[in-house]
Amino acid sequence: MAEPTTFNPVIIGFLCNWCSYRAADLAGTARTHYAPTMRPIRVMCTARVEPEFVLKALRSGADGVLIAGCHPGECHYVEGNIKALRRFLLLKRMLTQFGIEPQRVQLVWAAASEGHQLAAAVDRMTEELRALGPLHWQQTVLRAKADIPLIKLEVGG
């Protein structure tokens, strides 16, 4: 399988209505250009993002999933982002066991005023996914061996 150098990954982006979606709106309004790789889904809160949504996106052909919410302490639903973080850490551990690289599923915080940061997060993730290449769910996940070591996770974002 030839690794294409101009591979354009597809990212499913879950953006919370109050901070990150508005950050994405702001990035656009400010004409901050970033990779057109992120296909957005608006959710009211990152706490709404079920692990199943992430798995569904990955097995339906996405090369990565970005979840973007308010900064801790600034959630419009008090602490939905913390709930999202907890689920994210567990999910990531599971994905690692599947053989999915940790860079493929990312959780970032972007306040409504941080359009630039959100755009930068998409760009950064796009580059990381370019380096990794396509996910190839069938080959990567379904052939994953049970001997993949547990990777120690750091609180990401």
Place this chain on the structure above:
Amino acid sequence: MSNDQNQIPPPHASPDEERVGVYVCHCGSNIARTIAVEDVALWAEQQEHVVVARDYKFMCSSLGQELIEQDIQAKGLSRIVVAACSPHMHERTFRGACQRAGLNPYLFEMANIRELTSWATDDREAATSKAKAQVKGAIERAVLQEPLEPLFVDINPNTLVVGGGIAGLTAALELADSGYHVYLVDRDSSIGGQMAKLDKTFPTLDCAACILTPKMVDAANHPNITLMTWSEVMAVDGFVGNFSVQVRHKPRYVIEDLCTGCGTCIEKCPSRVLDQHFEVGLGYHKAIDRNFPQAVPKYPVIDTTHCTYFQRGKCRACQVVCPTNAIDFTQKETFEQLEVGNIILATGYEQFDARRVPQYGYGRLANVFTSMEFERMVNAAGPTSGQVVLRDGVTAPQSVGIIHCVGSRDKNYNEYCSRACCMAALKFAHLVHERVPDAEVYNFYIDIRAAGKHYEEFYHRVLEEGTHFIRGRVAEVTDAARGPGEEGSLIIQAEDTLIGKQRRIPVDMVILMVGMEARHDARNVASTFGLGCDFEGWFTERHAKLDPVVTMTEGILIAGACQGPKAIPESVAQGSAAAARVAGLIGRRTIKLEPVRASIEAAACSGCRICNNVCPYHAIVFHEEIKISEVITALCQGCGACVAACPSAAITGAHFTREQVLSQIDGLLWDMQPGVLVLA
């Protein structure tokens, strides 16, 4: 949705039968420049479910909206997808168009191809392909949407105002004057808040008490205001229009119905204590006392930690001298339940603790004062009767150094600007000149922030009075003299950034302009009332610019410095604004709530109660007898945390159902190779 309000059956039984109309907006050239909109519309028309797809110059224009309305009626469309700008911009517009054409507004989906796509890239091919994916996602989601009806709840016309400072007082009076009943709760023994401690107010130099105390008295005498001082809100239940609030009345040990406020007890009380609270350690109060002579209400409170009777079991001087037998040492705390429709929080701020900046010597060097200490000192009713004196109580300072931004605009403490201190510092400079005419006054500042009506003019006035302004952050205040001119003085060492030199200025008195901080218990208060706080503890408004007094929790409003540092005029403006918002709501009698809420399917609920704790609004109750949880719809704010948490998938989040989101993912990835095997 298990919505009990007139359930409208969906027009078609299965998603396959839905008739979708897709409208792609050019937005002039905003979208069309980067995205091949005609191409997207043509492509969309080929997609499953789509009956008609059009592109149009300005979909949000009245002609664009009419296009949708006509198609709904002429072509029997059951779902509408508009690919245009952000839903935060025009979702409401297009929902309105659907509604006018007889289509439930929640059967509409927006694809944001402007902010998220055409404005974010120059790559026409990639943008067009992304836009198609967004449109496909919107179509797939739309066909699974369900009609939703807004919830209507009645509004109890009574309002709770928490905090009797100038913001809360203003809100309470405005509402009471509009004819609505207000419960004004303050945990202090008197209303008035921080403003009651001030002497003069900038820039007009009005006496604070002269403008505040009449309002305090008005509030106490107003037939529509129930004043509850020395009281705290313990718990809040319910939802907008129907809050149930538990208030704790702390014991005053003075029977309010009998007390005439004559003050004899205060006079005769033998226990004199340093007043750390109102007089910030500069003055004294008695063990039975009120904050200040004009306190409202006038009833004193016994400070049990210093009362001889409470400490040693004897004395009772106050009881003996009270002409109306109003002293009751056996009083206990009482609890009261209030029913209100709206709550305005005006809980104010706290002073930054100057001890946290050790290099400025507060608490170590006697003649370093905080701004509030100085404020009390210059107050004619304060501990020094308005005399500007050193800590010895008699010597007038010959030179005063005023240090700005103590605890503010400083990465070590608070990064933000506390907004009011520059003007207060200018006021202090003026007052020193007024009280001690020969004294030299030095202001050490970073920037003078005099943004406000007549503020800059006041700055110029102080400049003309001969105050010295030194631009630079003070490194240190010390009493270690280096030369003969410095002995016996406090030396302020600072870099004067305008001349690029270190300077040492010996002064007799230093005033630290301490910043404002959120109340130490702001987070607890926020969790009691179910609203958000930012990092610093300031309450979070719904929108910083457009909705500054409303919070994310319907029916809970904020006013004044609990939302962020503020001076009096802004606090008053917010108090009035909050009152106007509440009065507007009450006037409507009922409130329409967004139907984007969660509901639990009883048959699928295992009674595990995981959702009960996940909900930040305590909106989920557990019915012990049938072991099933239920969402109180009006309390739910629609975040969906419980929906994702439910292990039995028994909770549905209206408008963001599992099926809708999964289907949108499919649509967004329509052009990708799908995985063959499904991971169960």
